[in-house]
Amino acid sequence: xxxxxxxxxxxxxxxxxxxxxxxxxxxxxxxxxxxxxxxxxxxxxxxxxxxxxxxxxxxxxxxxxxxxxxxxxxxxxxxxxxxxxxxxxxxxxxxxxxxxxxxxxxxxxxxxxxxxxxxxxxxxxxxxxxxxxxxxxxxxxxxxxxxxxxxxxxxxxxxxxxxxxxxxxxxxxxxxxxxxxxxxxxxxxxxxxxxxxxxxxxxxxxxxxxxxxxxxxxxxxxxxxxxxxxxxxxxxxxxxxxxxxxxxxxxxxxxxxxxxxxx
Amino acid sequence: xxxxxxxxxxxxxxxxxxxxxxxxxxxxxxxxxxxxxxxxxxxxxxxxxxxxxxxxxxxxxxxxxxxxxxxxxxxxxxxxxxxxxxxxxxxxxxxxxxxxxxxxxxxxxxxxxxxxxxxxxxxxxxxxxxxxxxxxxxxxxxxxxxxxxxxxxxxxxxxxx
Numbered sequence: 001x002x003x004x005x006x007x008x009x010x011x012x013x014x015x016x017x018x019x020x021x022x023x024x025x026x027x028x029x030x031x032x033x034x035x036x037x038x039x040x041x042x043x044x045x046x047x048x049x050x051x052x053x054x055x056x057x058x059x060x061x062x063x064x065x066x067x068x069x070x071x072x073x074x075x076x077x078x079x080x081x082x083x084x085x086x087x088x089x090x091x092x093x094x095x096x097x098x099x100x101x102x103x104x105x106x107x108x109x110x111x112x113x114x115x116x117x118x119x120x121x122x123x124x125x126x127x128x129x130x131x132x133x134x135x136x137x138x139x140x141x142x143x144x145x146x147x148x149x150x151x152x153x154x155x156x157x158x159x160x161x162x163x164x165x166x167x168x169x170x171x172x173x174x175x176x177x178x179x180x181x182x183x184x185x186x187x188x189x190x191x192x193x194x195x196x197x198x199x200x201x202x203x204x205x206x207x208x209x210x211x212x213x214x215x216x217x218x219x220x221x222x223x224x225x226x227x228x229x230x231x232x233x234x235x236x237x238x239x240x241x242x243x244x245x246x247x248x249x250x251x252x253x254x255x256x257x258x259x260x261x262x263x
Numbered sequence: 264x265x266x267x268x269x270x271x272x273x274x275x276x277x278x279x280x281x282x283x284x285x286x287x288x289x290x291x292x293x294x295x296x297x298x299x300x301x302x303x304x305x306x307x308x309x310x311x312x313x314x315x316x317x318x319x320x321x322x323x324x325x326x327x328x329x330x331x332x333x334x335x336x337x338x339x340x341x342x343x344x345x346x347x348x349x350x351x352x353x354x355x356x357x358x359x360x361x362x363x364x365x366x367x368x369x370x371x372x373x374x375x376x377x378x379x380x381x382x383x384x385x386x387x388x389x390x391x392x393x394x395x396x397x398x399x400x401x402x403x404x405x406x407x408x409x410x411x412x413x414x415x416x417x418x419x420x421x422x423x424x
Contacts, residue, residue, distance in 0.1 A: 001283045002283070003281050003282055003283045004283060006265065006282035008329070027326075027329075030324060030326065031324060034325070035324065038304065038305070047282060047326075076318070098394040098396075099376065099395055100309065100312060100319050101306070101321075101395060103315075103319060103320050104321075104324065179307075
């Protein structure tokens with residue numbers, strides 16, 4: 001990997017200042033960025049580590065009942081500390097990568113990267129979460145803008161993610177066994193005002209909401225209610241791990257499994 | 264170059280590293296602790312597993328400067344004070360949990376992290392926890408047996424595959 005300067009600020013304000021320079025790049029847990037740097041696919045002049053900022057870590061419950069997770073919180077901590085507040089989210093965090101990845105990788109890093117096969121984007125979009133940054137609050141529906149693309153501006157940091165807690169939720173992941181990413185993953189969450197279904201790993205546009213399934217499930221929250229629904233294979237990811245048609249098929253299967261497990 | 268300091272296997276150490284120096288390179292090249300292996304160097308195989316502040320992490324996927332001020336444990340610190348193998352290491356020997364041995368330091372460190380959190384894991388829990396460690400010799404079966412045995416459980420319960 002190319003060499004770079006390294007800074008490890010202890011406050012959000014210092015991190016924002018450090019990211020202000022040219023060619024500065026934020027470092028979350030590094031589970032994607034470090035392999036990327038090793039392949040020389042990126043050449044930041046400076047890495048600003050977000051791992052030493054206490055105000056960006058931890059899980060808490062807000063007055064309105066929403067679960068807030070600091071942007072620098074590792075997956076393993078979410079899996080443990082969110083379990084009693086939002087079990088569907090904690091279960092998803094506990095399925096990401098492997099134990100070592102979960103000890104380093106962070107929710108902010110995952111959402112900022114927006115890998116089309118990552119798990120967290122499905123939870124954020126499927127929960128209608130709010131992505132809180134150092135400058136603003138972004139609704140999940142506005143945040144994800146296609147594969148590896150988000151609403152984040154240059155130098156903007158995810159400081160917190162707020163999840164409204166649903167009545168029931170479940171994440172079903174069809175694991176790609178070599179990478180442990182989702183070949184297809186579906187997060188289903190049932191709220192008082194309707195059901196949300198978010199799909200990761202499947203589409204060339206990255207995470208997306210399956211609105212036909214949401215509509216059917218909002219009237220009848222059973223796997224049966226969507227048994228005749230399918231998604232178009234066009235626009236799905238097709239690669240050596242699975243064709244477009246295979247992924248489109250899995251979207252239906254995993255959604256039905258998630259509903260059956262949540263209901 | 265930047266100064267980095269940490270505790271490794273109970274000893275205070277420090278050194279001068281570049282921003283890009285990985286924790287595994289600091290351990291191997293600066294401290295000559297070569298028991299921590301570099302296998303894939305892409306964060307997939309787990310041969311470089313160490314503990315940082317008690318958590319299992321892949322040291323090829325963490326910058327040395329990120330470990331500043333932490334307590335790091337490596338395979339070199341796992342044996343008992345008298346130099347004899349600890350319970351997990353002995354169980355790997357007893358149950359033939361290794362063939363070439365390249366992945367073994369990582370396997371032992373992962374097993375130690377698992378048993379700290381979950382002293383009596385089921386076979387399924389052991390296999391799930393080993394997802395980040397790759398062994399190309401054993402087929403994992405004897406590794407799982409060794410970890411079962413190290414946790415004081417009956418290994419006969421594991422069916423041959």
